[in-house]
Amino acid sequence: MSTTQSDRLRGLLEPLVHAKDLDLEEIEVSRAGRRGLLRIIVDSDEGVELDTCAELSRAISAKLDETDAMGEGEYVLEVSSPGADRPLTQHRHYVRAAGRLVKLQLHEGDDVIARILTVDDDGLDLEVPGxxxxxxxxxxVEFADIAKARVEIEFNRKDKKEEEA
Known part of the structure; x- marks a missing residue:
């Protein structure tokens, strides 16, 4: 996908996404056989519900039908929230992951698995399990020291709502 098409799609779709109080995380255009595939990834601090994805998908589809942003060929549109394995790349990703266990790969070569306690403008305060x-x-850990970061899946983790009850 050319930068021009990416920028054009972002400019076209971002207002629709923001109207649902969501962040446009990623736009991916690829081929799926003879058809194109347009994958839109959205997120928010509260997460994204399936009904919201469906409503947004209809709005995006209608907007794309009004324009030639996807060209003349057939395409499949997917609107979803990021998967659990999505890398943490922006400040808001770390804020949303507060309280979660993460794996950090540091530039110095060390791997750290720890729970995010707090996030500020410069870095993270972590609790490393004993x-x-x-x-x-x-x-x-300062943001400048992080090469890669991902949330670790915890199957036995208690949800914040369960802990408050």
């Missing part, structure tokens, strides 16, 4: 009965330890 090993073999030891107590968790606190650690500070």
């Amino acid at each position: 090993v073999k009965g030891r107590k968790p330890t606190a650690r500070r």
